[in-house]
Amino acid sequence: MAGLQPPRGTHDLIADTMRRHRHVVETAARVTGTYGFEEWATPIFEDTRVFSRTLGETSDVVSKEMYTFEDRGGESITLRPEGTAAICRALVTNGLTQTLPQKVFYQGPMFRYERPQKGRFRQFHQIGAELIGAEGPLRDAEIIAMAQNVLEALGLGDDVVLELNTLGDLASRAAWREALVAYFRDHAEALSEESRARLESNPLRILDSKSEQDRRLLDAAPEFGNFLNEDSRRFWDELRHYLTAFGVKFVENPRIVRGLDYYSHTAFEFVTTKLGAQGTVLAGGRYEGLIEQMGGPAIPAIGWAGGIERLALLLDAPPELPPGIAVVPMGDSALLQAAPIVQSLRAAGFRAEIETRGNVKKRMERVVKSGASHAVVLGDDELARGVVQLRDLSAREQREVAIPELVQALGER
RNA sequence: GCGGAUGUAGCUCAGUCGGUAGAGCGCCGGUUUGUGGUACCGGUUGUCGCGGGUUCGAUCCCCGUCAUUCGCCCCA
Numbered sequence: 001m002a003g004l005q006p007p008r009g010t011h012d013l014i015a016d017t018m019r020r021h022r023h024v025v026e027t028a029a030r031v032t033g034t035y036g037f038e039e040w041a042t043p044i045f046e047d048t049r050v051f052s053r054t055l056g057e058t059s060d061v062v063s064k065e066m067y068t069f070e071d072r073g074g075e076s077i078t079l080r081p082e083g084t085a086a087i088c089r090a091l092v093t094n095g096l097t098q099t100l101p102q103k104v105f106y107q108g109p110m111f112r113y114e115r116p117q118k119g120r121f122r123q124f125h126q127i128g129a130e131l132i133g134a135e136g137p138l139r140d141a142e143i144i145a146m147a148q149n150v151l152e153a154l155g156l157g158d159d160v161v162l163e164l165n166t167l168g169d170l171a172s173r174a175a176w177r178e179a180l181v182a183y184f185r186d187h188a189e190a191l192s193e194e195s196r197a198r199l200e201s202n203p204l205r206i207l208d209s210k211s212e213q214d215r216r217l218l219d220a221a222p223e224f225g226n227f228l229n230e231d232s233r234r235f236w237d238e239l240r241h242y243l244t245a246f247g248v249k250f251v252e253n254p255r256i257v258r259g260l261d262y263y264s265h266t267a268f269e270f271v272t273t274k275l276g277a278q279g280t281v282l283a284g285g286r287y288e289g290l291i292e293q294m295g296g297p298a299i300p301a302i303g304w305a306g307g308i309e310r311l312a313l314l315l316d317a318p319p320e321l322p323p324g325i326a327v328v329p330m331g332d333s334a335l336l337q338a339a340p341i342v343q344s345l346r347a348a349g350f351r352a353e354i355e356t357r358g359n360v361k362k363r364m365e366r367v368v369k370s371g372a373s374h375a376v377v378l379g380d381d382e383l384a385r386g387v388v389q390l391r392d393l394s395a396r397e398q399r400e401v402a403i404p405e406l407v408q409a410l411g412e413r
Numbered sequence: 414g415c416g417g418a419u420g421u422a423g424c425u426c427a428g429u430c431g432g433u434a435g436a437g438c439g440c441c442g443g444u445u446u447g448u449g450g451u452a453c454c455g456g457u458u459g460u461c462g463c464g465g466g467u468u469c470g471a472u473c474c475c476c477g478u479c480a481u482u483c484g485c486c487c488c489a
Binding site: 064065112119208269280305310330359360369375381 | 414415441442443444446447448449450462479480481482483484485486487488489
């Protein structure tokens with residue numbers, strides 16, 4: 001089996017890595033629970049149309065990053081590249097469009113065929129939340145506050161900054177887009193090669209360009225603020241007021257543009273400078289047409305997703321395991337006696353293990369290294385008298401305890 | 414998909430101006446199978462990422478490939 005490796009961009013989650021991962025998930029589930037959210041799990045693969053229709057044919061995710069294959073029945077199947085579209089599909093499939101709002105938390109693997117880097121993988125994991133049936137900007141602000149709470153609960157409140165933008169409604173954005181394309185067309189020779197290609201596929205992306213020459217053009221480009229219609233402007237103003245009411249600090253960043261087509265109005269990212277080029281740790285926005293595209297009614301929604309690997313990388317120390325109890329039998333007859341003793345400890349809810357290898361000194365060394373809080377030492381003398389030595393490993397104190405009283409004695413510590 | 418760097422024991426790394434490898438840590442055992450992480454003694458570990466080429470001979474040079482990593486694109 002030598003030489004076998006996990007596929008490129010995938011990784012095993014083991015021991016403290018898994019503990020970090022689970023800590024992120026459990027924290028997010030707990031915090032979103034305080035907002036009334038409940039976890040859903042949808043399949044990790046879906047009919048390809050769930051994604052291709054909704055994310056935008058020209059988005060990078062759809063055009064070059066999807067794991068798509070034909071199954072044995074000839075259906076086109078795609079490993080989910082993100083969670084929102086699948087949650088909306090599930091909402092419609094399960095007839096939940098009549099019982100709104102739905103407050104959904106989800107977590108699990110996502111798949112994108114990308115070049116891996118630190119904090120970027122082909123199979124990665126996300127936590128996410130969707131509030132489906134979000135009547136107005138109050139809800140957007142609340143859901144962003146919830147994201148902020150999750151990050152704070154993970155101890156990352158000081159590591160991230162919330163960047164906020166509005167994409168306006170469809171009419172505003174269409175008008176602006178038209179003006180923008182016209183402007184860039186006039187200056188096409190001055191654009192970078194990449195941005196010239198984006199002019200056709202995804203012109204809003206040019207705003208995000210890191211190229212010097214593009215930046216110079218951007219100063220004189222049509223500003224979105226001038227294209228916001230009255231409804232969009234009001235939404236944007238109210239959003240910012242509500243965010244302040246929820247105690248959320250933010251920085252306005254007009255260059256935040258979502259890569260996926262379904263967003264409108266609110267767009268936001270929590271970013272960090274600690275992960276190199278992968279600075280976005282959690283991001284989301286409002287979407288108003290997606291559920292209709294899935295065959296349901298037009299229902300506005302707001303949601304976000306966070307990268308578990310990226311969040312886990314930012315945690316300073318992995319959460320620790322609770323200390324256990326080590327049962328250390330000495331001699332063969334003690335080994336037999338150790339079985340019912342260790343079982344009684346487990347039945348009482350303790351993490352308990354039998355340590356049998358090596359001489360007594362080695363056993364004790366291993367027990368201490370394992371992080372156990374107590375050792376239960378069983379020798380022939382004691383067993384003959386129905387007692388064990390209960391040793392508190394941090395206090396280095398030992399006392400004799402009758403076997404039936406062991407669980408109670410440990411409970412007292 | 415594009416460009417750069419890296420790849421030697423479980424981990425961190427050294428090394429050979431080309432003669433098939435080493436140190437620390439870890440791990441295992443011992444120092445009277447009845448007691449503690451720091452002591453002492455001993456031991457273990459490698460297709461030197463993989464494939465091919467040059468060479469009497471390659472871990473070292475060349476090519477390819479895979480993986481990791483940094484940046485671009487894009488994104489969580």
